[in-house]
Amino acid sequence: MSKRSEIIDGIYAPSRPKGLVYTEVLGWVDLGHAQGTDIRNLLSQITQGESSTKEFYDLRYSQGMSGLLGQVRTGKVMIWRIRRGRPYWEQKSIALAMMMHMARKFEAFQGNFPNNLVTDSGFSGEDLVSDLLGFYRVVSVQNPFSMLRPVSKEEALKRWDHYGKIGSWKNETFQPLLFPDPAKNPHARPYNGILPPFMRTIVPYNDFLSGNVILPRHNKTFVILGKGNGRMGL
DSSP states (O other): OOOGGGBOOGGGTTTOSSOEEEETTTEEEETTGGGOHHHHHHHHHHHHHHTSSOSEEEEEEEEEEEETTTTEEEEEEEEEEEESOOOHHHHHHHHHHHHHHHHHHHHHHHHSTTGGGTOOOTTBTTHHHHHHHHHHHHHTOSOOHHHHOBOOHHHHHHHHHHHOOGGGSBOOSSSOEEOOOTTTOTTOOOEEOOOOGGGSSOOOOOOTTSSSEEOOSOOEEEEEETTTTEEEEO
């Protein structure tokens, strides 16, 4: 759930692990989502699996959110089974498909009762495109912000105050949701933009009939109590 107080100047986007910036190319970007830590972990699991001697290995991926002052963390988790011997280009394609599949599941989870009572983050306009940016910062361009054209904090605040909080604007796609400069066109409405070329170079894996990637029967919900000492699977 992004807040106005989290907005920072776009010049700090390459170096800050958290914060909210507005870019002319991708719209609002949540820098926490865009770090790509989850993707590094996923690709590390693939590397370990590919270096093993097993015919198949498991990939575990989750997305979660914290509540009750950090004492409860809940979210969605899934495991895909991969046949060893996948080429590197296909490894990245599998990681992208897994992230995109889970991101949609998690955003829907946030938007459902009772989570929607405490957060408006389900399919918030910046979430999915920030997840995708995090993927490409790991596999392609580590610092793409000069191409994304982030604006100053002052200009970002103008957009927030004119259009309202980003959580009120939903986006169920990985396409950018752009908010025109209200000083230039005060009657404009948000619209979907086009991803930059570097964020369209990998196609998410979809060859699920080959037997090389086996999907789970069920995606599960997890609940972690305290500081991660207990877990409940639902």
